[in-house]
Amino acid sequence: MQNIVKEKKNNSFTKKNLLITAGIILGFLVVMYLAEGNLLNRQYKSLIVPIGIYIILAVSLNLTTGFLGELSLGHAGFMAIGAYTGALITLNLNMPEAVEFIIALIVGGFIAAIFGVLIGVPVLRLKGDYLAIVTLAFNEIIRSIINFLGITGGAMGLSKIPRYTNYIWVYILVVLTIVIITNLVNSRHGRAISAIRDNYVAAESIGLKVSKYKVMAFVIAAFFAGIAGVLYGHNLSVLKPADFDYNKSIEILVIVVLGGMGSVRGSVIAAAVLTILPEVLRAADDFRMLLYAVVLIAMMLFNSSGIRTKLEESGKLPKLPKLTRNRAK
Amino acid sequence: MALLEVKNLGISFGGLRAVDDVNLNIEKGQLYGLIGPNGAGKTTIFNLLTGVYRPTTGTIKVDGVDIVGKSPSEICQNGVARTFQNIRLFKKMTVLDNVKAALHNQVKYSLFTSFFRTSNYYQSEKQMNEKAMEILKVFDLDGQANYLASNLPYGKQRKLEIARGLATNPKLLLLDEPAAGMNPNETAELMETIRLVRDKYNITILLIEHDMKLVTGICEKILVLNFGTELATGAPEDVLNNPEVITAYLGE
Amino acid sequence: MGSVLEQLINGLGTGSIYALIALGYTMVYGIAKMINFAHGDIIMVGAYVLYVTVTQFKLPVIAAVAITVTFCAVLGITIEKIAYKPLRKAPSLAVLITAIGMSFLLQSLALLIFNANPIAFKSIIDVQTVKLGNTTVSGVTLVTLIVTMICMITLSLFISKTKAGSAMRAVSEDKAAAQLMGINVNRTISMTFAIGSALAAVAGILFVCQYQSIKPTLGALPGIKAFVAAVLGGIGSVPGAMIGGVLLGVIESISKAYISSELTDAIVFGVLVLVLLVKPSGLLGKNRIEKV
Incomplete structure (x- = not known):
């Protein structure tokens, strides 16, 4: 019989894993060269950190949208929680930079994750369009509460946040995010999540606890959004509630959609492209929004209206994975 | 009884x-x-x-x-396991993963193991692959283990559903x-x-x-x-x- | 800070604008089973069209209003034809994302044409403030209430009495069966989008008369709030949208006056969350059992 399933060794020291490790180190050297060398001017160097932050945001949102198949329009809300938590920690602690920042990152991620549970448990009972709208509502609720509270500086926001974020921190966290989410997706937990996306009735029938795995995916995504928020705050040094409105959530969604739902690699590439493109085009913010709109509409029409199927059948386009959830009746 | x-x-x-x-x-x-x-x-x-x-x-x-x-x-x-009148497979997952998803409660490892792929991950996955392939063989589906479930012909999809049910033991x-x-x-x-x-x-x-x-x-x-x-x-x-x-x- | 009665009347005013917008959401949801995210932005388009026709072309008010409403109705049909129709058989996720894209598209076009600075706009409604005892009701609120009332009665009559209205009801019950009975489904869907968008245009006109300022993101928040209203009343239900809109307006104006204006949005969205968790079908919606 042909050996369809690849034999896997029983430990982590496979050839593939060694190659990946080598790739990660090589990648770091490249990023270091770009950040420190003379190849890029200051304007482009300043994009390295935001690209990394958007990669973390997009890869984590892809877990909810691409793998769990639920549209979350509240990712910026979790990012805000992480950003404010992290900023308040480094503003109030008097510890060495590295210690303070690590605490901020971890706590920021965890508080966002806790909110992920609080919001996820009720919200994930809903499906489809309703779920999307409620996550949007929570995004707005979080933002107006931050706007209202004294500790977060109200509408003025927080300023003088130490600029701890640099390309090294970002690179480490980007790698960690990608590795953890990719590993998760290819594990028993990840299979449960994808199974729920494909058919939740069948998923229940084979003994999967649907709500548990939905919440799990949602919370893990929230955790990484929180970390991205901490990085974001310590990069800009100022935070305002208005930074985390629903447009920010959509911005992250645009990256996921462009990169392809359910594709981690796609999210990484799209995050880079969509951060660099407006800079290269030197376009005003007005055009950035137009670009997002066109990406969303064009991608959906291309993927789902049958244009792609036609192209694929005529052989003009290689077959690619597709969107998966069926319209709820 | x-x-x-x-x-x-x-x-x-x-x-x-x-x-x-x-x-x-x-x-x-x-x-x-x-x-x-x-x-x-x-x-x-x-x-x-x-x-x-x-x-x-x-x-x-x-x-x-x-x-x-x-x-x-x-x-x-x-x-109790079941199949459905209108086939309900995990369409965008492979045939093998459809069965492995059903082994969820037979072969377990922690979320930590999933995140960081400790050696337990490789052992358990190997065990799952073997079990799943064994079941697929009964239904003559072992040759299509890496196909997407939606790409199987109709009759085979019905069989895969039975295989998936069976995998829940x-x-x-x-x-x-x-x-x-x-x-x-x-x-x-x-x-x-x-x-x-x-x-x-x-x-x-x-x-x-x-x-x-x-x-x-x-x-x-x-x-x-x-x-x-x-x-x-x-x-x-x-x-x-x-x-x-x-x-x-x-x-x- | 006026009396409770005054707050209630103000709430009724904004609430009826929400109700007008919510009608569009609900009708489109009933027929196309999708949330038309771009619906809120039709209000904004309506506001700009009104501004251009009144201040640039110096048209009389009646003509300006007529052009605004027609423009929005045509826009609604066009959006459906270009963006939503090709996706009728696509996953709901794809449709929702397209609708979000459409909303962004309208906003960014407005941004490119008129830029982000708010434009001051003098109300076209010239009605005196009415005093009843010690409660004052502004002319705009009064007109808003009357116009909304007329729109709702007309719409209800249209849906229940005319042939086109019963076609709409049939399509929302069962698209395939309606088609078999010889109903032109495409035309019915277009008509629904046209009516919904026309109502949004009316809402837009009333909205700018109340707030007297126009900007590209003007439609976003009232749009989402009207959606909340539609859900509150029970999405798919026309009387539900009316009740939900009015209720939401009152909740908003009361919490603005007595709790905190910063927290008003949080309260409004809190209402949405609560309704969806306690009774997802809303006040007047129908429960549906999912078939396995």
Whole structure:
């Protein structure tokens, strides 16, 4: 019989894993060269950190949208929680930079994750369009509460946040995010999540606890959004509630959609492209929004209206994975 | 003691009594058929047995355990697996992953292991692959293990659903029209497979089917349902010669 | 800070604008089973069209209003034809994302044409403030209430009495069956989008008369709030949208006056969350059992 399933060794020291490790180190050297060398001017160097932050945001949102198949329009809300938590920690602690920042990152991620549970448990009972709208509502609720509270500086926001974020921190966290989410997706937990996306009735029938795995995916995504928020705050040094409105959530969604739902690699590439493109085009913010709109509409029409199927059948386009959830009746 | 004991089972939707006072006793290892005209409530019974609907009246015991009020996933862990009339596969997952997803509660490892791929991950995944391939082989699906489930031909999709159910290690397997849409050759082959599965895995099977050849060919006992109530129970040849049953099927 | 009665009347005013917008959401959801995210932005388009026709072309008010409403209705039909129609058989996720894209598209076009600075706009409604005892009701609120009332009565009559209205009801019950009965489904869907968008245009006109300022993101928040109203009333239900809109307006104006204006949005969205968790079908919506 042909050996369809690849034999896997029983430990982590496979050839593939060694190659990946080598790739990660090589990648770091490249990023270091770009950040420190003379190849890029200051304007482009300043994009390295935001690209990394958007990669973390997009890869984590892809877990909810691409793998769990639920549209979350509240990712910026979790990012805000992480950003404010992290900023308040480094503003109030008097510890060495590295210690303070690590605490901020971890706590920021965890508080966002806790909110992920609080919001996820009720919200994930809903499906489809309703779920999307409620996550949007929570995004707005979080933002107006931050706007209202004294500790977060109200509408003025927080300023003088130490600029701890640099390309090294970002690179480490980007790698960690990608590795953890990719590993998760290819594990028993990840299979449960994808199974729920494909058919939740069948998923229940084979003994999967649907709500548990939905919440799990949602919370893990929230955790990484929180970390991205901490990085974001310590990069800009100022935070305002208005930074985390629903447009920010959509911005992250645009990256996921462009990169392809359910594709981690796609999210990484799209995050880079969509951060660099407006800079290269030197376009005003007005055009950035137009670009997002066109990406969303064009991608959906291309993927789902049958244009792609036609192209694929005529052989003009290689077959690619597709969107998966069926319209709820 | 019977493996499945159903007493006075009933459910109403609004005013409609979809299933009324159904009693069912299936012995361990039995191959049992559930037949009846369209709309008789057969699939509704499956939905009651698997916790998709909660019965209005009656009790359901699987191997002595009362499962009324439990969620579908709990009932599955109590040893009941099923297939669906309108195939419900995980379409965008591979054939192998469809079965591995069903092994979820057989081979376990922690979320931490998932995140960081400790050696336990590689061991467990290997174990899962072996188990899954073994089951796929029974259904002659091992050659398509890496296909997307949606790319399988129809007959094979039906088989994959049975394989997936079997992977949950059930005591009782419910098959909802397993031969629907199959040609006579495929049906004959499926009959063999169902018998083989029952013997090899030592399970009990309850199936809904319209193909009388299949029903009389493999079922040891049959329950005929009409308008949600029991019309007749017994050995296939007796039941199918029952004048009431003939009337229900052919009309007056 | 006026009396409670005054707050209630103000709430009724904003609430009826929400109700007008919510009608569009609900009708489109009933027929196309999708949330038209771009619906809120039609209000904004309506506001700009009104501004251009009144201040640039110096048209009389009646003509300006007529052009605005027609423009929006045509826009609604066009959006449906270009963006939503090709996706009728696509996953709901794809449709929702397209609708979000459409909303962004309208906003960014407005941004490119008129830029982000708010434009001051003098109300076209010239009605005196009415005093009833010690409660004052502004002319705009009064007109808003009357116009909304007329729109709702007309719409209800249209849906229940005309042939086109019953076609709409049929399509929302069962698209395939309606088609078999000889109903032109495409035309019915277009008509629904046209009516919904026309109502949004009316809402837009009333909205700018109340707030007297126009900007590209003007439609976003009222749009989402109107959606909340539609859900509150029970999405798919026309009377539900009316009740939900009015209720939401009152909740908003009361919490603005007595709790905190910063927290008003949080309260409004809190209402949405609560309704969806407690009774997802809303006040007047129907429960649906999912078939397995």
